[in-house]
Structures are given as C-alpha cells and as structure tokens.
Amino acid sequence: MNCAIISMSFPSVRPVTLMQPLTDLTICEGDIAQLEVRFSQENVEGTWRKNGQAISATDRIHIVIDKQVHKLLVENVSRDDAATYSFVVPAQDISTSGKLNIQTIDILSPLTDITAVEGTKAVMEAKISAADVTSVKWYHNDKLVMPSERIQMLAKGSKQRLVFHRTFASDEGTYKLCVGKADSSCKLTIEKIHITKHMEDQVCTETQNITFKVEVSHPGIAAVWTFKKQPLKASPKHKIEAKGKNYSLSVINTMKDEEGEYAFAAGEQTSSAKLTVSGGAINRPLQDVTVADSQTAELECEVANPTAEGKWLKDGQPVNFSDNVKHMNNGAVRRLVITITRPNDIGEYTYQVANSKTTANLRVEGRC
Known part of the structure; x- marks a missing residue:
C-alpha cells in the first residue's frame, strides 16, 4: 500500500513594528482625550483596552483607524475616565500603554470688564488652579477666538491672558474663557476713534x-x-x-x-x-565747458535733494580726485573743479545720483 505525503505551507505573518507608542496624557475635565499609536504597516488588527478591559465604541468614545494610525477619542472626559489605556496586537505580541490623568480646573481669579481706546493694547486675564494649561479656549460673543498677529492667547503659570496688541471697534462684546468645565466671562468696551x-x-x-x-x-x-x-x-x-x-x-x-x-x-x-x-534726481544738468590750457575748469549741476549722495565719472570710470581735481557740495549744487587743466583731463564727465545722471564734455582750446 503506497501512502502519499502531502506537505502544506502557510503564509508567514509579516512582522509589524510599533513606530509610535502610547504615552501618558494629562487633560482637563470636560475636554477630549486623544490617544494615538502608529505602526509600520496599514490596517493592523488590534484592541483598545482600559485597565485591561476591551473598549467598545459609543456616542462618546470613538475608535478610528487611518492607515498606519490607530486613535482612541474620548469626549467630555470625567474623573471616571482616568485609567491606564493600552493597545494590544495579539498576532504580533505587541502591547503599548499609557496613563490618562484628568485635571479638575477651578477659576481662582475671574475675568473683569475692561475698556480700551480703539487702536490701543488691551489685556484680559484670569487665574486658574493649574499651571501652564494650553487647552484653554476663548470665545467672543460665543464665537471661538483664533490667534493672529494682532490677538494672542498666552499662558504664564496659572495666569491665562487674551492680548489685543491693537484693538478694533469690532472687538467690543462679551468674552468667555473656557478651561475644562470651568469658565469666566467679561465685557470689553471700545472707545471709538476717528x-x-x-x-x-x-x-x-x-x-x-x-x-x-x-x-x-x-x-x-x-x-x-x-x-x-x-x-x-x-x-x-x-x-x-x-x-x-x-x-x-x-x-x-x-x-x-x-x-x-x-x-x-x-x-x-x-x-x-x-x-x-x-x-529724475537732477534739476539742472551739466553744461559743456571749454577752457584754455592750464586754466581752471568747473563742471556744475543741481540735484533735487541736497542730502542725496552721487558720484562723478570720467569716460565712464570713477574720477580720481587729487589736490588738482576736487569735488564740492553747496546745498543742492554739485561741482567738480579742475584747478590746472591738462591734456589728459579732456573727456566726457558724468554726475550720477540714484537712477539719474547728467553728462557734459570738457574741452581744452587748441586740442581735440
């Protein structure tokens, strides 16, 4: 009797790496807690647990899978939600956990009504029972206030501030600070300008x-x-x-x-x-000048702004100043003086200021 041996192979489970584990989280009572893990692969099958017990989704608790990321969202948290939460992947022998701590916040110093002149700085301030809380929300006439270059929300220790660097007339109204289940309100009055x-x-x-x-x-x-x-x-x-x-x-x-x-x-x-x-920057241009050999030559123009700085050029190159070649400023007048004219001084002279320039020729009698 012949027996056939049949071998069967099963696909191996592709290993998964935990890229982002759970960490401890502290939030205010009444806020939304978001716990999040991330894996090296998409759609990893796992279970959320609270103190070791599996968690099911409800109207208040949401379980979200977004490719490689798994999220647990708990709305309107209370002290009963404080626990150790974990995410377990049995097939990969992976487990990660973190503690959720719930803070109960009280208002120690409430907001007070303030008045400001339109266009000036205004600061609202309240003191709460916890330091450096960043989940505070501010509302203006029940509309959420968003930060901008003009309006900032600042937390310094237990003090919470809403700062208007420049107030607008439209900033007037009722403001509310909300942190956890605590809140405080005040009115801002703006004195309008014109x-x-x-x-x-x-x-x-x-x-x-x-x-x-x-x-x-x-x-x-x-x-x-x-x-x-x-x-x-x-x-x-x-x-x-x-x-x-x-x-x-x-x-x-x-x-x-x-x-x-x-x-x-x-x-x-x-x-x-x-x-x-x-x-342009020049009100009165240079004029051509002709002088006798060895005589003094002066080239003169007038600029629009007496304080403007310009430059002298000869045949397109900066003039080499010396005891014999000098430049002078007298108010808006710009003057180039050549005390003893020589053959090599013949040429085209330019005064340039900003994007404007004026040009004239210096000639010496009897020379080309």
Whole structure:
C-alpha cells in the first residue's frame, strides 16, 4: 500500500513594528482625550483596552483607524475616565500603554470688564488652579477666538491672558474663557476713534524726501503704516513718528519703485494717499565747458535733494580726485573743479545720483 505525503505551507505573518507608542496624557475635565499609536504597516488588527478591559465604541468614545494610525477619542472626559489605556496586537505580541490623568480646573481669579481706546493694547486675564494649561479656549460673543498677529492667547503659570496688541471697534462684546468645565466671562468696551485729518497725495522727484501726515482724535494709538498693503517698519528708509494726535511717515531718498499707494491704519480707521515720483534726481544738468590750457575748469549741476549722495565719472570710470581735481557740495549744487587743466583731463564727465545722471564734455582750446 503506497501512502502519499502531502506537505502544506502557510503564509508567514509579516512582522509589524510599533513606530509610535502610547504615552501618558494629562487633560482637563470636560475636554477630549486623544490617544494615538502608529505602526509600520496599514490596517493592523488590534484592541483598545482600559485597565485591561476591551473598549467598545459609543456616542462618546470613538475608535478610528487611518492607515498606519490607530486613535482612541474620548469626549467630555470625567474623573471616571482616568485609567491606564493600552493597545494590544495579539498576532504580533505587541502591547503599548499609557496613563490618562484628568485635571479638575477651578477659576481662582475671574475675568473683569475692561475698556480700551480703539487702536490701543488691551489685556484680559484670569487665574486658574493649574499651571501652564494650553487647552484653554476663548470665545467672543460665543464665537471661538483664533490667534493672529494682532490677538494672542498666552499662558504664564496659572495666569491665562487674551492680548489685543491693537484693538478694533469690532472687538467690543462679551468674552468667555473656557478651561475644562470651568469658565469666566467679561465685557470689553471700545472707545471709538476717528481720523480728523487724512493723508494727502504727494509728488516728488527721485532722491527727494516726502512726508505723509495724519491727525487722529486720540493720542497713543498703535498705528500701522503700509506700502502696497505691506507693513512698513521704522528704518533708515522710513521714518515713523507719533507726537500726540499727529502721526507721520517720511520716505527718505525716494526712488521710482517706491511710487504707489501708502496707507495708515489706527484700529479699523484708515487713510491712504498716492506717491508719484515724476522726475529724475537732477534739476539742472551739466553744461559743456571749454577752457584754455592750464586754466581752471568747473563742471556744475543741481540735484533735487541736497542730502542725496552721487558720484562723478570720467569716460565712464570713477574720477580720481587729487589736490588738482576736487569735488564740492553747496546745498543742492554739485561741482567738480579742475584747478590746472591738462591734456589728459579732456573727456566726457558724468554726475550720477540714484537712477539719474547728467553728462557734459570738457574741452581744452587748441586740442581735440
């Protein structure tokens, strides 16, 4: 009797690596707890457990699988949810666990009503029973407040602050701080401002300085200046001043590419004006000069801005100054003086400032 031996092979289980294990988590009572693990493969079969007991999904507890990530979400947590949670993968002999701690928060110092002038800084502050809590939410007329460059939420120890670096009239209303199941409310009142004197359009030539001026009903406003909707900061190029109710922006040594719309904002009040750069930086050009051999030659022009800096060129190259060749500035007048003219001084001279230049020829009698 012949017996046939049949061998069967079973596919081996592909090994799985735990890439992100559970860690301990502390949250405030009433918040949402999110526990999360990540594996090297997608759709790994495992079980969530609380103190060793399997967890099932409910209206409050959600089990989510997103490719390599497994999440356990517990809404509106209470002290009863404090426990050791684990995720177990029996087929791979993998288990990871972490503790969920629940904090009960109390308001120690509530928010208080405040009043601020539109465009100035305002700070709301409350003190809670726990330090450095980051799950705090702020609401304005029941709408969640989102942080921005103007509004910041800060936690410093047990103090929670909502900071308005520049208040708007539309910021007025009721504010509520919510942390866990605790909350505190206050009212913010904004004293509105108005612009009493608006900016005026400006026209200049290149390298001139111009100043935009605005007058506001209140002093001490945190004003913002912009050029083509981009914020401007004080710099050698832009001089920003505030004196009482008067605010000004000076544009130094203007160039053609600085032409356009400039705007001023104080709170939600705005004013704008246009800068037109209509001409070059030179008001009076150089003139050709002819002198006798060994005589003094002077080349002279006038610039638009007396403080503008320019350069002298001879045949396209920088002039070599010496005791015999000097340059002088007298207000807006720019002068090149050659005390004793020699044959090698003959040529084309240029004075250049910003994007403007003027050119003239120096000739010596009897020489080409």
